[in-house]
Amino acid sequence: MNPGDGGSIATMCGIAGYIGPRNAVEVVLDQLKRLEYRGYDSAGVAYPANGHIEVLKRAGKLTELKKLVDEVPRDSRIAIAHSRWATHGGPTNENAHPHYDAYERIAIIHNGIIENYLDLREELLAKGHKFRSQTDTEVAAHVIGEEYTEGVPLEEAVRKGVKRLRGAYALVVLSQHEKGKIVAARNASPLVLGIGAGENLLASDIPALLPYTREVVVLEENNIAMITLDNVSIMDLDGREQPVKPIHIEWDIAAAERGGYDHFMLKEIHEQPEVLRQCLAGRIDDNYQVRLEQVFSEHVWTEIDRVNIIACGTAYNAGLMGKHLFEKLLRLPTDVYYSSEFRYGDPVLSPKSLAIFVSQSGETADTLAALRLCKSRRIRTLGVVNVIGSSIARECDRTIFTQAGPEISVASTKAYTAQVTVLTLLAMYIAQVQEMPGVRVEEAVAELSGLAAKADECLKLEPQMIELATQFKDMPLCFFLGRGADANVALEGALKLKEIAYIPTQESPAGEMKHGPLALVQPGVIAVFGSTDPETRDKVVSSMKEIQARGGTVIAVVTEDDTVTERAADAIIRIPASKLGFLSALLTIIPMQLFAYHIARLRGCEIDQPRNLAKSVTVE
Ligand code: F6R
Helix, strand or coil, rough: CCCCCCCCCCCCCCCEECCCCCCCHHHHHHHHCCCHCCCEEEEEEEECCCCEEEEEEEEEEEEHHHHCCCCCCCCEEEEEEECCCCCCCCCCCCCCCCCCCCCCEEEEEEEEEEHHHHHHHHHHHHCCCCCCCCHHHHHHHHHHHHHHHHHHHHHHHHHHHHHCEEEEEEEEEEECCCCCEEEEEEEECCCCEECCCCCCECCCCCCCCCCCCCCEEECCEEEEEEEEECEEEEEEECCCCEEECECCCCCCHHHHCCCCCCCCCHHHHHHHHHHHHHCCCCCCCCCCEEECCCCCCHHHHHHHEEEEEEEEEHHHHHHHHHHHHHHHHHCCCCCEHHHHHHCCCCCCCCCCEEEEEECCCCCCHHHHHHHHHHHHHHCCCEEEECCCHHHHHHHEEEEECCCCCCCCCCCCHHHHHHHHHHHHHHHHHHHHHHCCCCHHHHHHHEEEEEECHHHHHHHHHHHHHHHHHHHCCCCCCCCEEEHHHHHHHHHHHHEEEHHHHHCEEEEEEEHHHHHHHHHHHHCEEEEEECCHHHHHHHHHHHHHHHHHHCCCEEEEEEEEECCHHHHHCCCEECCCCCCCCCHHHHHHHCCCCCCCCHHHHHHCCCCCCCCCCCCCCCCC
16 A cells, blocks of 8 residues: 555544444544544544434543543444544534434534535525534535435435535444444545454544554545445445455554655645645635635725735745735735734734734744734734634634644645635635626636646656755755745745755745845755746746856756746756646645655654744744
């Protein structure tokens, strides 16, 4: 099995299921414990007891659920459990999984996002359904429950039910009437089955299976699985039986947590296509219109005269990409501030301005302080945050979540692409609500929706990046250069290399070289250029020549249609072009991340926890 097969996709939540001779409640809680490293905000378990399905759930850490479970002895031969990373609805007891259908005959747990849940919810409300939570999962439970009529086996009800759902999901269902089976369905969210001796299991990720079995089946897209005590069967959405193909997993548990990758950073780099899909899920409709429910009402956007984006580190670099787009696409004046500078800078703030706070963790002390400063001045605030329930997410007037899943490596990768994607979506949303003449929103949104596939292509550059990393791992200094949006991405490329490989970097817009930094160029120095904009291509080529003339070596990251730069560069990396040039620039970060990662690996650095750095900077 290769790294990434089934175990490495950006799962937001943990799924566990067990049927066998052991105490199933204990087994599924143990399975969840093994997924704890990915973070979560609530957890729950379901098992059959006294003629119904008992559901126990709690907001907070797994220990909270464990306390509840331990109140009385619980014993069952079958159970399912879930740990949640909230996407729809906050992390509360009600919103935690499992969820019942309307008649409490089935309980379900779910990873992913049901995109059409609002339409389905309305349809069900009109039929008299009542909901206990705000989640898309409960809607899915009611849909499957509707199909679970007299004489219909559970797997059939699930098959019919999932055909009505749109979006990404891994669903697991337990019924009070059929206590000998667990049924699961997968579409774009991972689900793995574990084949044991006289017991069977399922989970969202392989580490949750390994203490029990090493024979694993990765459920394919759009397939439905049924596990019983002594059998595992799979069918497709048309009910046709599918082969069950177990693979033997050799990884140790730590490697399995990393999806078989050597480091979380590499896993997270590889998750980016999936993250882009998750980030856009439910936010783009079939007509390429943006749907952002969490933001201000439409009239607010016509009032805003200025945007300030405030963030630190990688999130600041993402903010620069936001500025580029807000100004180019919307002609909306935008400034980007380091949070630490903003909070002490006595900023001049227009009362009609919007302050956007970009943060993966949602806990960065300087960004939080800057947010509080804006609130005290009664400025509208909007968060672009990854961690639900975090301080910045809670304190902003509105928050758009990046939906990138937990980021464990200290060096941020997938959070950056998700932050830029959310800022792009937001710019397109503003253009849409303002009906801006001259902005072709549908075309731009269509390009955005094709970004994940292009990110997949960029990952295929890894062998080439390994070669370059091997060649240049001992360089004394690395420049990262570009113009326009490429110059913004250059800052992020440089940050990755310095923080994990400890190689000094010099990053700036290429046009600035002559004004000072060029003095640093000498033989042995490498310059990585992003050059995706045909309009500035010739100028970038001139900058490359200036570096080569002084003994420097040039690596150019260009779009596949560029036939000019290859004649100038010493090494050329080709990424797919997007019609929205800004997105081509964004894609160049993927080879740069891989370059930094492989250099750090070859230099023997501690990649996931670089020296002197912490994942969440909660002090000044
Ligand atoms: C760099 C990195 C940091 C963070 C910065 C802000 O790889 O991860 O520069 O981007 O500390 O953190 P958040 O986004 O949590 O506010």
